[in-house]
Structure formats: C-alpha cells, structure tokens
Amino acid sequence: MRFGTGEIILIVLVVLLLFGGKKIPELMKGLGKGVRSFKDGLNGTLDNENEDKKTKSEE
Numbered sequence: 001m002r003f004g005t006g007e008i009i010l011i012v013l014v015v016l017l018l019f020g021g022k023k024i025p026e027l028m029k030g031l032g033k034g035v036r037s038f039k040d041g042l043n044g045t046l047d048n049e050n051e052d053k054k055t056k057s058e059e
Helices: 005-018 024-058
Strands: none
Touching: 005 024
C-alpha cells in the first residue's frame, strides 16, 4: 500500500485540525524520543547476544 501526494496532504491537514500547529512540535519530539529509545533497546539486545556468544565460545 503506497501513499500518494494527495493522501499525505490529507493526513497532514487532519493532523493539523486535530492537534493544532502548536502541539505538533511536541508530538514530534515525543515520537523522536520513542523511536530513539526503541533503537537503543534493540542495540542493547543485540550487544547482549553478541557478548553471550563470545562468552560461550571462550569456554
């Protein structure tokens, strides 16, 4: 499912109507923090798995 230019413009207009122009930067900041936290969690999990593999191979 692809979004065309018209659909994206419609989504942006609906978001502006629902939240107003002043709330959007706050929402994007929260979204960015959430994505960063998610990526850090994934990287931490991958790092832990790599450390476990190294420990097992050394034994």
